[in-house]
Amino acid sequence: MTAVFQKLLSPTTLRSRLLHSWRFSSTLPLSFSPQFSDTNFSPTTESNLVLLLTSCAKESNFRLRSCLHASIIKSPPLVFLGYSLSHRSANLIYNCLLNMYCKSGELHHAVKLFDDLPLKDTVSWNSLISGFLKRGNLQLGFGYFKSMLSSGICSFDQASLTSMLSACGGIESLEIVKMMHGLAVLSGYDNEVTVENALTTSYFRCQSFDSGMRVFHEMADRNVVSWTAAISGLAQNEFYGESLNLFVEMHGCGMVTPNCLTYLSALSACSGLQALKEGAQIHGLVCKSGIQSDLCIESALMDMYSKCGSVEEAWQIFEYAKVFDEVSVTVILMGLAQNGFEEEAVQLFVKMVKAGSNVDPNMISAVLGVFPFDTTSQGLGVQIHSFVIKKGFASNVFVSNGLINVYSKCGELEQSVKLFNQMPRKNHVSWNSMIAAFARNGDGLKALEFYEEMKLNDVGPTDVTFLSLLHACSHVGLPHKGMEFLECMKKSYGMVPRMEHYACIVDMLGRAGLVKEANDFIKVLPVQPDVLVWQSLLGACSIYGDIETGQYAADRLAQCAPDSPVPFVSMANIYSSKGRWKERAKTIKKMKEFGIAKETGISWIEIEKKIHSFVVADETHARGGDIYGVLIELFGHMRDEGYVVDI
Secondary structure (H helix, E strand, O other): OHHHHHHHOOHHHHHHHHHHHHHOOOOOOHHHOOOOOHHHHHHHHHHHHHHHHHHHHHHOOHHHHHHHHHHHHHOOOOEEOOEEOOHHHHHHHHHHHHHHHHHOOOHHHHHHHHHHOOOOOHHHHHHHHHHHHHOOOHHHHHHHHHHHHHHOOOOOOHHHHHHHHHOOOOHHHHHHHHHHHHHHHHHOHHHOHHHHHHHHHHHHHOOOHHHHHHHHHOOOOOOHHHHHHHHHHHHHOOOHHHHHHHHHHHHHHOOOOOOHHHHHHHHHHHHHHOOHHHHHHHHHHHHHHOOOOOHHHHHHHHHHHHHOOOHHHHHHHHHHOOOOOHHHHHHHHHHHHHOOOHHHHHHHHHHHHHOOOOOOHHHHHHHHHOOOOOOOOHHHHHHHHHHHHHHOOOOOHHHHHHHHHHHHHOOOHHHHHHHHHHOOOOOHHHHHHHHHHHHHOOOHHHHHHHHHHHHHOOOOOOHHHHHHHHHHHHHHOOHHHHHHHHHHHHHOOOOOOOHHHHHHHHHHHHHOOOHHHHHHHHHOOOOOOOHHHHHHHHHHHHHHOOHHHHHHHHHHHHHHOOOOOHHHHHHHHHHHHOOOHHHHHHHHHHHHHOOOOOOOOOEEEEEOOEEEEEOOOOOOOOOHHHHHHHHHHHHHHHHHOOOOOOO
């Protein structure tokens, strides 16, 4: 075995393996093709070895890499494969080998090699620093950067700064970015466009928007990366208007041509603003540039059109796409669902599964999030659950959260609890889903218990958590507890309540019979009440027959939603409950004069995997006669038991 290994490491064998690697490497240039032989290998030893080591890193050729390293260890420091090398060439080879270990993620080997290097230059330090940073170890990467500064042997360069800056993200890294900025100014690298671009990107990632824009505006020479960094940084931090304006400025100057990432950022801004006109114009620019078939561009266009309400355009892009991936499918599924086409979204998903298309957890999570409970069956949810288990996605936290919601909305609370208990990892959405599940299914006290358990597990609540808790308090009649949650949300966690929270408080007070208190609560709101709030108050008035407050709420609701039939129908019902038939008739007449029609109520039932829908006085069903026959028989039994019809 030793003899075989020695033969493997011999100069002749290694040269043979080296040439063999070049012959079959698709990454090597034409100048390094198979025509190499021992006679013409020598003059270009340094470049050939660098190329081979680089190829090993790219193609993950671990065996050849180990052989090369072993030969370096075996040979004298300045001799490799039988050739004499200069100090500069030897150091270059060592740095290539170090870079190879860093890129492959074998940092323990890289550190050992780094420690044994006869000469450590800036490239050596940069390779090791970059290796740790790319693996997410900011602490060690920054530690080696400080060691390089304190060594006094070599200095950092612009590659050192850009490596450090590229690893910084989040508010916690802002001080490091500022430190790198200071070093760049002191060393004169602050005028290097690559460093300026990295600073712009890092400041935005650390949410220091003013600093990011200051660096951008102070740049003497901006390239497409500079513009894209600022446009993308603004869009990602929801400064959509500013992002779009900057894109228009870039396009107007005509000196820099946008690239794919620039267009993606601009389309993201249009999606956030729901700016259909501007999005369509960018679509035209994309087509003009010839990159409209790029998968990322197609997904961004579908997302933009969907969020702007133009589902037909989004679907057209999807339908004519030559190739689509999991991202584009997820985008179109979400687009259909967000625009009221939940059933079509599920049908598309089912069609893709039957066609054998590749389905990933994100796609399943998207479908579960928009599951159309009003038009489809629980059976489909069970089938998707089976598919999830078959594909091995059951451990995915997002998929499990979606399944919890599906079962709870179908009334299968026990199955939701079972899924939650089986989850190997839970996030705040998992806990929120369970609290919402208990509240939705009428077990408000259990929802409150789950909240306490959530805190014991060191999971912080979100605004969605409090929304579910308020919903639970509303259904179990605990208005005082609900008000405590509202105060806790603001004072203990610093959250600003949304309109949904205020509407839930109004509903909670109204259900408890505290209609006056609910009305007084609305009057002191820090924001202008919207449809949700007035509808909640009107619903409470319907329960308790409060005509005066009900009329007040109905008038406000009609102002917010002039085409809604709810104010008229609710007031008509309130008048009916009090026997005030003339006022009821006037309300219905007024609704007709305004041309507002009441939406027909629909009920449904699933029998043998087929859904049957019904409306009031429906005579279109194939078995309508049998259904009405059963109803008449039921009414007969009810009258025998003393039931009197309330006309």
